[in-house]
Amino acid sequence: MKTSADRILTTHVGSLPRSEAVTRGIFAIENEEPVDLDAHCSEIASAVVEVVGRQVEVGIDAVSDGEMSKLSYATYIKDRITGFEGDSPRRAPADLEDFPSFLERQAKTGGTPTYKRPQCVGPIAVKDMEPCNTDLANLRAAVDAHQPVDAFMNAASPGVIALFQPNSHYADHEAYLYALADAMSAEYEAIVAAGFVLQLDSPDLGLGRHMMFKGQPDEEYERLAHIHVEALNHATRNIDPQQMRLHICWGNYEGPHTHDAPMEQVLPIALEARPQALLFEAANPRHAHEWKAFAEADIPADKVLVPGVIDSTTHFVEHPELVAQRIETFAGIVGRERVMAGVDCGFSTFAGYAGIDPEVAYTKLGSLVEGAALASERLWN
Numbered sequence: 001m002k003t004s005a006d007r008i009l010t011t012h013v014g015s016l017p018r019s020e021a022v023t024r025g026i027f028a029i030e031n032e033e034p035v036d037l038d039a040h041c042s043e044i045a046s047a048v049v050e051v052v053g054r055q056v057e058v059g060i061d062a063v064s065d066g067e068m069s070k071l072s073y074a075t076y077i078k079d080r081i082t083g084f085e086g087d088s089p090r091r092a093p094a095d096l097e098d099f100p101s102f103l104e105r106q107a108k109t110g111g112t113p114t115y116k117r118p119q120c121v122g123p124i125a126v127k128d129m130e131p132c133n134t135d136l137a138n139l140r141a142a143v144d145a146h147q148p149v150d151a152f153m154n155a156a157s158p159g160v161i162a163l164f165q166p167n168s169h170y171a172d173h174e175a176y177l178y179a180l181a182d183a184m185s186a187e188y189e190a191i192v193a194a195g196f197v198l199q200l201d202s203p204d205l206g207l208g209r210h211m212m213f214k215g216q217p218d219e220e221y222e223r224l225a226h227i228h229v230e231a232l233n234h235a236t237r238n239i240d241p242q243q244m245r246l247h248i249c250w251g252n253y254e255g256p257h258t259h260d261a262p263m264e265q266v267l268p269i270a271l272e273a274r275p276q277a278l279l280f281e282a283a284n285p286r287h288a289h290e291w292k293a294f295a296e297a298d299i300p301a302d303k304v305l306v307p308g309v310i311d312s313t314t315h316f317v318e319h320p321e322l323v324a325q326r327i328e329t330f331a332g333i334v335g336r337e338r339v340m341a342g343v344d345c346g347f348s349t350f351a352g353y354a355g356i357d358p359e360v361a362y363t364k365l366g367s368l369v370e371g372a373a374l375a376s377e378r379l380w381n
Contacts, residue, residue, distance in 0.1 A: 001197045001242055001276060002062065002150040003304055004337050007376035008327055009061040010369050011306060013247055013279060014154040014199060015073065015346030016055075016066035017358035022047050026071050026351045030116070044069050045138045052142035052151075058362055059369035061149035062197065062340070065139045069131070072350045073201050074156045074164045075117055081183040082127045084118040088166050093251055094210040094259040102255070120167045124179040126186050136194040152197035152245065155187050158235060159204035159228035163212050174227055181235035188236055198244045200236070200275060204228055206250040206266055210259035218265070225269045233274045244275035245306065250287070252345035254313040254355065263290035267297055281344040282307035282326065283318070291329050305330050308344030309371065310364050313355055317364050323371020328379065336379040341372040 002009060018026075025040035027033075051066040070076040078084040096103040135153065143151045158180035162173070170176040191198045204212065205225055213221040236244060248270050250260040263280075270278060281287040294305065309326040310318045323341070330339045347361040356364070 001245065001304075004340060006380060008331075008336070008339060008341050008372040008379070009149065010341045010372045011060060011062035011150075011152070012055075012064070012343040012365065012368075013308075013312070013346045014064045014067055014152075014201070015348045016051055016064075017348045017356075017361060018066070018068055018351055019047055022068055023352045026069075030071055041134070045141065048138040049142040049145055052139070052148065053146045054362060055365070056146045056148050058366050060365060063143075063148040063151050064153060064199070065135060065142065067154055067346070067348070069135055069138075070351070073154060073346070074160050076131075077156055077161055077184070078118050078165075080127055080129070080131055080187065081124055081180075083120050083122040083124040083169065084165060085121050086118055087116045088119045090117075091211050093207070093253075093255070094214040095256045098258065099256055106255075117164050120165055120169050120176060122169055124183045126183055129186060129190065132187050132190055136190065136196070139196065140194065150197060152199045153191045154199045154201055155184065155191060157200045157202040157204065157228070157246075158184060158231045159202055159208065162228075163204040163208050173224065174231075177227060177231040178234065181231040185235045185238070189238060192239050192243045198236075198239065198275075199247060199279075200232060200244060200273075201247050202228070202232065202270075202273070203247075203249045203251065205248045205270055206261060206281075209261035209266075210250075214259070221261070222265070222269065225266075226272070229269060229272045233272075236274050239274075241274045241276045241302070245277035245279060246270065246273050246275040247279040247345075249281050249345045252312055252349045252355075257284075257286040260286055263287065263293040264296075267293055271297075271300060271303065276302060277304040277306050277340070279306040279342050280308065282330075283309055283311045283344050284313065287344075291333070294330065295333050299334055303334070304338050304340065305334055306340040306342040309341050310343050310368050312343055312345040312347055315356060315360050317360065318367050318371070320367050320370035320374055323368055324374035324378070327372060327375040331375070331379055341368055341375075343368065
């Protein structure tokens with residue numbers, strides 16, 4: 001993984017707005033409707049080349065495929081590992097339950113994505129590596145065409161799979177997690193073997209507190225979250241930590257977030273994970289103050305921090321000076337070489353659901369790049 005050496009490098013969390021044609025094909029496949037698979041695969045490949053080019057054009061250093069082929073960052077696994085079928089009951093975040101009128105409004109206005117979330121109903125094992133291999137080939141072609149500084153690919157952590165796809169087969173939660181870890185390790189290792197950085201998406205450590213673990217005492221949440229990290233570490237035991245980054249968040253939705261676990265509670269757990277880099281929310285109004293948790297924590301010397309310095313749920317375009325100030329704050333905590341500039345979360349976490357206008361999203365990324373340049377000038381001069 002490339003890290004900042006003579007300037008602050010820039011990246012994002014992974015998902016970027018998909019075209020209407022890409023989205024239409026994804027949902028046709030999901031709904032088992034007739035679709036020209038060759039044409040759809042060609043559309044995806046072209047979209048990846050285009051989205052990587054757009055990232056390079058705006059100045060992003062570590063790019064991704066935008067998750068073009070995936071319906072969502074967690075449910076895509078049903079096509080890659082066995083054991084998942086049907087749908088499952090929805091569990092609203094605790095903060096939205098406190099504001100039922102807001103929750104109802106979100107549902108009526110399309111603010112809540114609708115798609116199947118299958119349950120685990122049988123043994124988990126590798127089902128088909130071809131979708132992963134196709135994603136890797138598409139990203140390789142795009143990287144070769146546009147030559148970014150670095151490239152990463154997202155993969156769902158065992159914990160976030162368990163968060164959105166409940167277990168109806170394994171004897172207990174821990175057994176379920178380790179079955180997921182063993183099966184997903186093939187995808188994780190394939191991404192790194194292809195020459196890309198592996199980004200493990202693990203919102204379960206933050207969002208899980210007010211969804212999967214809501215109503216439970218802090219001690220139980222912390223115990224289970226530690227198990228989630230242990231399972232993730234087991235799954236990545238054969239991968240160099242320097243080839244991995246871990247993303248944590250509290251849910252990529254514009255809501256009250258009044259039940260979000262504090263960073264002081266989440267950070268010690270997240271730091272136990274093997275990946276070298278940690279991506280986290282640091283820009284939105286609920287978490288922007290939590291740089292103090294990092295200032296007061298014992299951050300291991302080998303960790304790289306990738307704070308979100310722009311929000312992913314608002315159309316406000318952050319001023320580059322604010323972006324620079326946020327970067328400099330974290331550089332003051334761990335040193336300029338151990339900071340990259342990132343985004344709170346993805347810009348299109350679910351296909352067909354882009355909370356931010358695509359052009360505004362790229363304008364925000366441009367402000368991120370400009371702010372990183374300002375910070376670099378001050379930090380290296």
